[in-house]
Amino acid sequence: MNPDDEPPAFSRKATSQLDWQASLGPADGESATAPSVGGPSSPVRAPIRASLLALVAVVGAVAGAAGGAGVALLFDKDEVLSVPAQPGGVATKLSIEQTGAIVTVANDRRATIVRIESTRRGPSGIERDVGSGVIFDRAGHIVTNAHVVLGTETLKVILADGSERPAILVGHDAPFSDLAVLQIGPVEITPAPMGDSAALRLGEAVIAIGNPLSEFEGSVTVGVVSGVNRSRTFDGVRHDDYIQTDAALNNGNSGGGLFNLRGEFIGMPTLVLRLTASRAPVEGIGFAIPSATVTRIASAIIQNGGAIPRPTLGVEHLDLTPEVIQRAGRLSAETGALVTSVRAGGPGAIAGLQAGDIVQTLDAKPVDRDHPLLNGLALLAPGDSVRVVLNRNGRIIEVVVRLGARES
Numbered sequence: 001m002n003p004d005d006e007p008p009a010f011s012r013k014a015t016s017q018l019d020w021q022a023s024l025g026p027a028d029g030e031s032a033t034a035p036s037v038g039g040p041s042s043p044v045r046a047p048i049r050a051s052l053l054a055l056v057a058v059v060g061a062v063a064g065a066a067g068g069a070g071v072a073l074l075f076d077k078d079e080v081l082s083v084p085a086q087p088g089g090v091a092t093k094l095s096i097e098q099t100g101a102i103v104t105v106a107n108d109r110r111a112t113i114v115r116i117e118s119t120r121r122g123p124s125g126i127e128r129d130v131g132s133g134v135i136f137d138r139a140g141h142i143v144t145n146a147h148v149v150l151g152t153e154t155l156k157v158i159l160a161d162g163s164e165r166p167a168i169l170v171g172h173d174a175p176f177s178d179l180a181v182l183q184i185g186p187v188e189i190t191p192a193p194m195g196d197s198a199a200l201r202l203g204e205a206v207i208a209i210g211n212p213l214s215e216f217e218g219s220v221t222v223g224v225v226s227g228v229n230r231s232r233t234f235d236g237v238r239h240d241d242y243i244q245t246d247a248a249l250n251n252g253n254s255g256g257g258l259f260n261l262r263g264e265f266i267g268m269p270t271l272v273l274r275l276t277a278s279r280a281p282v283e284g285i286g287f288a289i290p291s292a293t294v295t296r297i298a299s300a301i302i303q304n305g306g307a308i309p310r311p312t313l314g315v316e317h318l319d320l321t322p323e324v325i326q327r328a329g330r331l332s333a334e335t336g337a338l339v340t341s342v343r344a345g346g347p348g349a350i351a352g353l354q355a356g357d358i359v360q361t362l363d364a365k366p367v368d369r370d371h372p373l374l375n376g377l378a379l380l381a382p383g384d385s386v387r388v389v390l391n392r393n394g395r396i397i398e399v400v401v402r403l404g405a406r407e408s
Contacts, residue, residue, distance in 0.1 A: 098205055101261040105207050106220045108263050111135075111160045112192045113209045113256055114142055115217055116167070116182070118152035126153075132210040132256030133157065133182065134265065135191050136298055142167065142182040143298045144255030145270055146174040149182065157184045160218060171306040171408060173297050175235045176378050178270055179289065181301045192257065195264025197290035200225050200243065208247040208269055210256025223247030223284070230287060234271070236319055237374045241293060243267045246284035258288045266291045307408030311382045314346020314404055315339050315353060319372045333358045333391040335366075337373035351401040354392065361389040377403070 116131045131148030135141075142157060149155060155167040165184035172180035204225045211217050227244035245258065249269045258267035267288030274282055300308045317337040318324050325331060328338065336358040342349045359367050362376040363386040380386060382405035390397045 102207055102222055105259050105261060105263045106209065109192050109209060109257065109259055110218050111189050113160065113218060115158040115211045116144060116148055116255065117156045117158065118149060119154045120152045130211055130214040130252055131254050132252065134257045134268065135187060135189050137191055138187055140184040140187050141302055142184060143294055144180055144182065146172040146178045146180040148255045149180050150174060155182060157182065171301040171304065173301065173308055175237055175374060176310055177293065177297050179294060179297045181298050192259065192263060192265040194291050194295055195260050195266040197243065197266045197292045200228055200266060205261050206245055206247055207259045208249060208253060208256065210253035210269065212250035212252040214252055221248040232287065233372060236372050238372055241290050242287040243290055245286050245288060247286060249286040268294050309382055310406040311377050311380045311384060311403035312347065312406045313401060314343040314348040316341045317373055319369065321369060332394040333360065335368040336360045336391065337367050347401050347404040351399045358391040359388060360391055362386060
């Protein structure tokens, strides 16, 4: 967790936030609270400071609207709104051979999918939530989406046979990836074999197993691989390896399993596209984290005994998008990452970064919409010294920052 013991920038819940919100909130893994633009010593010109405060207020309102019974729906321009979930689905004709394989996989792999129940403290008191997870090894490690478990006060795992186990959070990789690892103690269940997600072919049949809508435990849906290596930017990070599928996914499927007809785990459902930017309905476009990424991140968390070491500038920021620029008002640049606050005593503060600075390059690499700041940080390590080029009220400044370690 961050120094203030606030959860990372993941306000989503397993059942209300399968479709996660595009990044307009705090980033750099520092804080989930509304970003600040600094105190009286801030060098930001008054109009910019006022605009930033207004922008932060809007961001907070958007984040608040994402909770409850509504679903934050992802647009094709990475925009979201909170509206009631819409039913949908397309019937798929299957051959007898495919049907038999699906039945076999569904029955053989059901035991590897668990129900994750959590509680968290919300505005109206204790809130209960349900998500999905996948048994990773016989030591009882469970891999799931970070947004299913972050910010929770209690965690409990229910196995397919109905037995319950208390769970501890081993570590997570948010916001760099939406992955986390729990542990419940040794299990007798054989984990599903890991498939080669890089070898997936368009049109290949896939099977999703999870716990949608809190009550339909172990639900099985079927679809195909609609696309591979899809690119989307979420929570300030651009991902270029998502699997696209038309298998029906709903709230609560987060953290579950996507399998091929051989019963191999090939991905983890994590989000769904519901509406276009013009609010036209979308059906059958879901995304899963490929098994190669899940395995790499989960193994590193387990080996490390906690979160993967990740670097930080010690700042909160907003990547500049047309929407952010419009809300922020007068800015001195149209690309980069806008620093909204600097943690006292952190790496950025020591190097002289200030609220209102716009990061233009990091380690000689551009920071823009296709290359968010967090993606640049992901290529570096704590302790690295990097050159950061800033636009400060129209002046170009270069500083050297010795990166700190993200606190988890």
